[in-house]
């Protein structure tokens with residue numbers, strides 16, 4: 186499989202979770218779970234790979250930031266800018282502090298490292314690990330933020346199927362203050378890679394809620410959910426009943442997403458990137474000499490909607506820099522045997538499509554279906570759901586890979602608008618203004634046509650605009 190054109194991949198080696206997102210001195214820092222010399226993704230081999238970007242679109246690879254040491258492998262975590270040198274590592278100046286999980290033979294503990302040279306070199310703290318809990322089997326993935334209301338740092342980590350909170354004045358000494366999650370949300374696997382941050386609620390002036398992101402990994406695969414509620418400096422309280430599950434992404438390949446800390450106040454966005462894979466088959470993906478890619482960067486906002494306060498994801502505006510040729514299609518009727526006129530192809534393409542006058546059981550786009558492979562992005566009229574479907578043998582025989590991921594979605598005034606980013610082996614679908622997102626990998630036989638289809642009946646293609654997406658220059 187050829188390398189994606191506009192998604193981040195390591196030159197060579199294994200990648201899983203994004204880590205250590207920080208924005209400092211004009212650079213977005215991206216760290217990631219990395220095995221430079223292997224495609225195996227073993228627990229003991231994890232390093233932090235590193236790249237920086239000025240615009241979230243073009244990335245410059247930097248040397249490995251953190252390598253395994255006598256305390257173990259370097260598992261997932263975060264980075265913060267210690268503006269006021271609360272840690273005392275930086276002689277009064279600001280600097281970067283990374284907080285991560287040390288993993289050794291299954292035992293997990295939280296540690297830190299610091300960098301006074303814009304993340305180019307890192308020193309592990311001599312007092313590592315800074316938090317231990319040998320009685321816990323899952324105790325990992327620290328995410329830290331500055332909590333202005335109480336004037337101290339807050340850490341969230343996952344412990345089995347719950348999240349635990351710690352506070353610290355200096356990033357080195359931590360005190361346990363609360364837990365959340367017993368019986369809440371999805372309990373279908375272990376909780377991993379939490380993130381906790383406040384967001385203003387769109388359209389409700391002055392209202393702010395806290396969002397808790399959780400990745401859940403179980404026998405059925407890897408999924409993400411979020412909670413909306415309050416955080417008082419000690420613990421999190423959900424606005425919704427315990428049984429409520431709010432999926433972050435309805436597809437199968439968005440996992441371990443976390444957000445950037447410290448964007449300048451005049452920007453103020455909350456931006457996330459996830460790992461574009463799933464532990465169910467991550468080790469088998471047919472790519473070389475790398476294995477693992479990241480999702481596109483997305484802006485997160487909270488919106489007040491009839492069903493409650495919901496997280497909305499939008500592809501970041503910077504992605505427009507990738508746009509090359511723009512094409513628009515005339516309105517046309519799609520019936521089971523009609524072909525799109527003119528045809529649409531492209532190895533990397535952004536699509537905004539609106540269907541209307543729906544008189545069909547199912548309709549949508551067949552994506553690179555040549556040779557009997559590829560994926561279907563569709564709408565099921567009876568189920569009122571939007572979906573991405575990929576076949577098992579369609580995709581290089583990958584076991585546990587086939588099937589359909591779907592999200593409930595009512596037509597809007599009889600119409601359906603989809604915003605898609607299709608790379609060589611991935612589809613990211615944004616619908617309902619970003620309230621519904623599906624991310625799925627697929628491994629087509631070629632980079633052939635993307636064509637509207639319709640099963641049983643007709644549908645009108647009301648608008649189709651496409652942008653060829655070029656790799657960042």
Ligand code: FRU
Pocket residue numbers: 201202218231260261262286325326377378441
């Ligand atoms: C999530 C995860 C984390 C862990 C990391 C190890 O994908 O399992 O919980 O820190 O991967 O690479």
